Amino acid sequence: xxxxxxxxxxxxxxxxxxxxxxxxxxxxxxxxxxxxxxxxxxxxxxxxxxxxxxxxxxxxxxxxxxxxxxxxxxxxxxxxxxxxxxxxxxxxxxxxxxxxxxxxxxxxxxxxxxxxxxxxxxxxxxxxxxxxxxxxxxxxxxxxxxxxxxxxxxxxxxxxxxxxxxxxxxxxxxxxxxxxxxxxxxxxxxxxxxxxxxxxxxxxxxxxxxxxxxxxxxxxxxxxxxxxxxxxxxxxxxxxxxxxxxxxxxxxxxxxxxxxxxxxxxxxxxxxxxxxxxxxxxxxxxxxxxxxxxxxxxxxxxxxxxxxxxxxxxxxxxxxxxxxxxxxxxxxxxxxx
Numbered sequence: 001x002x003x004x005x006x007x008x009x010x011x012x013x014x015x016x017x018x019x020x021x022x023x024x025x026x027x028x029x030x031x032x033x034x035x036x037x038x039x040x041x042x043x044x045x046x047x048x049x050x051x052x053x054x055x056x057x058x059x060x061x062x063x064x065x066x067x068x069x070x071x072x073x074x075x076x077x078x079x080x081x082x083x084x085x086x087x088x089x090x091x092x093x094x095x096x097x098x099x100x101x102x103x104x105x106x107x108x109x110x111x112x113x114x115x116x117x118x119x120x121x122x123x124x125x126x127x128x129x130x131x132x133x134x135x136x137x138x139x140x141x142x143x144x145x146x147x148x149x150x151x152x153x154x155x156x157x158x159x160x161x162x163x164x165x166x167x168x169x170x171x172x173x174x175x176x177x178x179x180x181x182x183x184x185x186x187x188x189x190x191x192x193x194x195x196x197x198x199x200x201x202x203x204x205x206x207x208x209x210x211x212x213x214x215x216x217x218x219x220x221x222x223x224x225x226x227x228x229x230x231x232x233x234x235x236x237x238x239x240x241x242x243x244x245x246x247x248x249x250x251x252x253x254x255x256x257x258x259x260x261x262x263x264x265x266x267x268x269x270x271x272x273x274x275x276x277x278x279x280x281x282x283x284x285x286x287x288x289x290x291x292x293x294x295x296x297x298x299x300x301x302x303x304x305x306x307x308x309x310x311x312x313x314x315x316x317x318x319x320x321x322x323x324x325x326x327x328x329x330x331x332x333x334x335x336x337x
Contacts, residue, residue: 046223046274049213052281055079061208063134065182066190070129071205077284077307078210085185091138094180098173101242104249107166108173109143116191127201133190140177140192144170148195157299157318164316165249165290168304169241170194172288175309176243178202179209206309212287214246224250227271231264232256233293244308247288248272254295261293262301262317265324269303 058074059082091113102108116139120127147166151159174192181189191201215223217240224235237251250272254261269291276283284307292302300318303325317323321336329336 046271047215048274048276049078049283049285051276052076052279052283055281055283056081058207059083059209061182062185064185064188065208066133066137066188067202067204067206067208068128068133068190069131070201070203073205074207075205075311076207076210076281077287077311078207078212080207080209081211083183083185083209086183087185089184089186091181091187094177094184095140098176098180098243102169102173103241104169104239107144107146107162107169109145111143111173111177112141113138113189114141115139117193120191127191134188136187137190138181138187140174140189142170142173142192142194144173144195146195148198160316161292161299161302164302164304164314167194167198168288168290168306168314170198171200171306171310171312172241172243172247172308174200175206175287175306178309179244182208200310202309206311210287210308212245212307213285215285217246220246220248223272227268228252231261231268233261236294241288243287245287247286247290247306249290251292251294254293256295258295258300258318259322262322262324265291265293265301265303269305269324273305 055076056079058076058080061083062085064085065083095111095113099105099108099111116127116133116137120139121132124130124132144166146162147170149163151163155163171194174194177192178189181187189202191199193199220240221238224238228234231254233252233254233256235250236253237249239249241247241249269289272291273289274285284305287308288304288306290302290304292299294300301322301324302316303314305313313325315323315325315327320329320333
């Protein structure tokens with residue numbers, strides 16, 4: 001099976017739809033759940049990233065940025081800039097730096113760098129679209145066992161949460177490593193294995209060297225507070241992950257009706273991660289975002305997105321008929337009311 005198919009399988013586990021800086025902040029913010037949902041400038045007019053029509057042309061990249069010639073077009077979520085290789089940075093140093101700045105080591109146990117697996121080199125057409133990678137090509141073996149662990153027929157909410165977050169963080173790490181090796185100017189990272197078998201390949205359709213506009217941490221916390229006032233939630237946890245740039249992980253709490261809150265999740269996420277749509281691309285503020293809401297009973301909705309090295313999104317809900325985004329139903333499932 002090709003690397004692309006295996007990657008899709010991993011994403012479907014989370015229901016597919018489309019360093020060091022402040023660690024776990026876990027502090028409650030003084031925002032009343034029952035605050036009126038007034039319209040405010042902070043929520044209605046967020047600072048959006050520059051339009052894709054203003055981005056510079058996609059640059060050429062050196063051999064340290066090898067990609068397989070798979071698919072058509074180019075998926076970009078931020079402008080890309082040419083690489084100035086950082087000579088002398090060894091693979092072990094790149095890995096060490098990434099793990100140090102990531103700010104969450106619950107799911108990524110370790111990362112080992114080595115040659116591509118023999119099966120990939122034996123099946124160049126299937127894995128690399130017929131173009132053999134350079135002789136010095138490297139592969140990342142990302143130890144994130146929770147991401148691909150086999151679950152029982154009735155997994156617990158905590159197991160589902162851990163697996164979804166582990167998959168998301170592993171994708172963020174893989175995309176960051178791909179760009180880190182590209183920048184280093186040495187041997188290219190042509191693919192990676194996540195956990196027990198989730199495989200990804202450095203694809204030409206996935207833009208290299210993207211620079212996301214981000215918000216600084218103080219501005220982002222203020223944004224969370226403003227959106228919380230509008231939509232009736234308080235902050236439970238905020239982790240500002242840094243695979244390369246910021247990828248916020250938020251957990252909030254609300255006492256609103258679950259179905260009504262889930263219907264507002266797309267608007268909430270749009271305010272937390274402002275986007276600009278133009279020229280067949282969507283510019284976003286962050287390279288990744290995880291948003292989870294819970295109430296007095298427990299978690300009831302979760303969404304994740306990643307935009308570097310892969311464009312993916314996932315969602316989970318306590319109720320298979322109540323999701324924030326369009327989704328398909330499992331085969332044989334009864335129709336939703």
